[in-house]
Amino acid sequence: xTVVRESALSLESRPAxxxxxTALIRAAQKGDELAFERLVQCYDQGVLRLAFNLLRCSEDAxxxxxxxxxxxxxxxxxxxxxxxxxxWLYRIVSNLCLDVLRKRKSRKEESTVLDTADGIHDRxxxxxxxxxxxxxxxxxxxGELQRRIEAVLSNLSxxxxxVFEMRHYEGMRLKAIGDALGTSEEAAKNCLFRATQKMxxxxxxLV
Amino acid sequence: MTCESASRYFSSLLYGELxxxxxxxxxxxxxxxxxxxxxxxxxxxxxxxLDRYQAEIPGTLLAECRRSLREEIGELRNxxxxxxxxxxxxxxxxxWTRPLGALALIAIGFFAARLTEPGTxxxxxxxxxxxxxxxxxxxEPKPSGRVELVVDETRQRVLSxxxxxxxxxxxxxxxxxxxxxxxxxxxxxxxxxxxxxxxDVRDALLSAVRHDxxxxxxxxxxxxxxxxxxxxxxxxxxxxxxxxxxxxGVRAQAIDLLVQNRELDVINVLQQLVRTEExxxxxxxxxxxxxxxxxxxxxxx
Ligand SMILES: [Zn+2]
Numbered sequence: 001x002t003v004v005r006e007s008a009l010s011l012e013s014r015p016a017x018x019x020x021x022t023a024l025i026r027a028a029q030k031g032d033e034l035a036f037e038r039l040v041q042c043y044d045q046g047v048l049r050l051a052f053n054l055l056r057c058s059e060d061a062x063x064x065x066x067x068x069x070x071x072x073x074x075x076x077x078x079x080x081x082x083x084x085x086x087x088w089l090y091r092i093v094s095n096l097c098l099d100v101l102r103k104r105k106s107r108k109e110e111s112t113v114l115d116t117a118d119g120i121h122d123r124x125x126x127x128x129x130x131x132x133x134x135x136x137x138x139x140x141x142x143g144e145l146q147r148r149i150e151a152v153l154s155n156l157s158x159x160x161x162x163v164f165e166m167r168h169y170e171g172m173r174l175k176a177i178g179d180a181l182g183t184s185e186e187a188a189k190n191c192l193f194r195a196t197q198k199m200x201x202x203x204x205x206l207v
Numbered sequence: 208m209t210c211e212s213a214s215r216y217f218s219s220l221l222y223g224e225l226x227x228x229x230x231x232x233x234x235x236x237x238x239x240x241x242x243x244x245x246x247x248x249x250x251x252x253x254x255x256x257l258d259r260y261q262a263e264i265p266g267t268l269l270a271e272c273r274r275s276l277r278e279e280i281g282e283l284r285n286x287x288x289x290x291x292x293x294x295x296x297x298x299x300x301x302x303w304t305r306p307l308g309a310l311a312l313i314a315i316g317f318f319a320a321r322l323t324e325p326g327t328x329x330x331x332x333x334x335x336x337x338x339x340x341x342x343x344x345x346x347e348p349k350p351s352g353r354v355e356l357v358v359d360e361t362r363q364r365v366l367s368x369x370x371x372x373x374x375x376x377x378x379x380x381x382x383x384x385x386x387x388x389x390x391x392x393x394x395x396x397x398x399x400x401x402x403x404x405x406x407d408v409r410d411a412l413l414s415a416v417r418h419d420x421x422x423x424x425x426x427x428x429x430x431x432x433x434x435x436x437x438x439x440x441x442x443x444x445x446x447x448x449x450x451x452x453x454x455x456g457v458r459a460q461a462i463d464l465l466v467q468n469r470e471l472d473v474i475n476v477l478q479q480l481v482r483t484e485e486x487x488x489x490x491x492x493x494x495x496x497x498x499x500x501x502x503x504x505x506x507x508x
Binding site: 027032034035037040041044045048049052053056058061062065066069070073145146149153167168169173174189192193196199200203204206207 | 215218219222224249250252253254255256257258260261262264265268269271272273275276277279280283387388
């Protein structure tokens with residue numbers, strides 16, 4: 001308890017992040033509401049950013065957010081500190097995001113097969129129309145480049161997309177990504193390599 | 208390193224995922240191979256273009272997500288609670304004497320059962336001796352001089368007793384030192400300071416003055432030490448506050464208390480402050496004023 005008091009819960013104390021985090025988790029595991037809320041708020045922006053960037057849809061991102069933290073809430077007592085909390089959390093989040101991506105992918109493939117004979121090429125043309133959500137950031141990119149990025153990203157496999165997203169936008173280390181996805185650092189690295197290779201092939205002439 | 212193997216390393220270099228040796232080899236190759244350097248620069252531009260593709264989270268989305276999570280968890284909690292009351296184990300009669308909302312809580316967690324007012328129901332089970340296994344949630348002084356505590360174990364219960372009741376005292380001391388909630392720590396000290404004549408209470412106050420992370424708690428503890436301002440331990444703690452505390456209000460309070468007695472050690476500390484305090488001119492002025500009032504020299508010469 002002394003540990004909790006000194007390091008976890010007072011806004012004014014600034015102990016080493018790891019100690020603070022561990023204390024927060026332990027307090028939340030014991031049912032401390034404030035600690036749980038703080039714990040959520042340490043990570044929820046990153047989680048939402050990952051989900052939104054990946055899924056490019058507010059509702060889907062909000063669903064992932066909600067479900068992920070509810071799972072954390074229900075299962076926090078099973079967390080045993082044998083990996084970092086972030087890894088544990090991102091395992092949940094990445095599974096949820098992958099589910100959404102896979103569902104979308106299969107829906108899209110079904111419809112593309114119906115629509116055209118030449119699936120791959122046409123899919124790339126179709127996607128930008130589907131994702132017409134306004135995004136001020138994208139205006140910084142030339143229209144052509146933006147369309148091509150969207151096309152190539154949506155043609156990555158869900159896993160490649162996930163690894164790329166975690167590494168490029170979330171800045172996670174490959175080791176952590178491997179842990180979160182339940183695979184090795186090497187496998188995550190290969191996956192990232194395939195993703196960047198595809199992007200280089202698709203976009204190299206534009207940059 | 209060949210051109211082909213070099214190109215495999217480009218994105219790893221940009222992601223900072225190369226070992227020292229790998230990076231050395233790649234950099235050496237790039238210095239001598241114009242074609243690879245050109246490819247590498249293109250890869251950099253590609254990364255930059257991808258950076259700009261990052262979406263911005265719509266303004267209110269995070270707040271909405273947090274709110275609906277809080278609601279959902281609140282419902283889970285209420286569901287649990289109603290299950291328990293159906294079991295007839297606990298009776299929920301009393302509203303919180305302090306709004307939980309003020310603590311910015313997500314409403315979750317403990318089975319949050321309220322017990323009946325003391326006297327209207329069966330006596331709670333005897334409190335085990337180790338108060339440290341519990342968490343004090345609420346403190347309410349009663350006019351009769353009794354104090355009522357709400358304490359978490361796996362459920363919450365109301366304890367009631369005088370300050371001389373060792374169980375009550377133990378819970379309060381524990382809450383003063385260990386509660387995660389600064390509000391509870393302040394209230395514990397507020398109640399305990401009535402007994403600042405006891406060593407255990409004074410130790411708790413001194414410890415709060417020295418170590419509590421919250422300035423409000425430290426102020427309250429200093430207030431509690433006022434009758435013992437001339438005790439060497441108190442003076443030592445106050446001198447430490449004066450020199451190291453990061454809160455000007457707490458330091459000003461420490462000056463007030465210290466200058467109640469004109470003693471050489473205080474004068475030394477104040478003179479040191481006048482000399483060294485650069486950050487906070489208010490504290491410097493206050494020290495100067497206190498020294499003048501004590502007819503002591505402002506400088507040390
Ligand atoms: Zn080369």
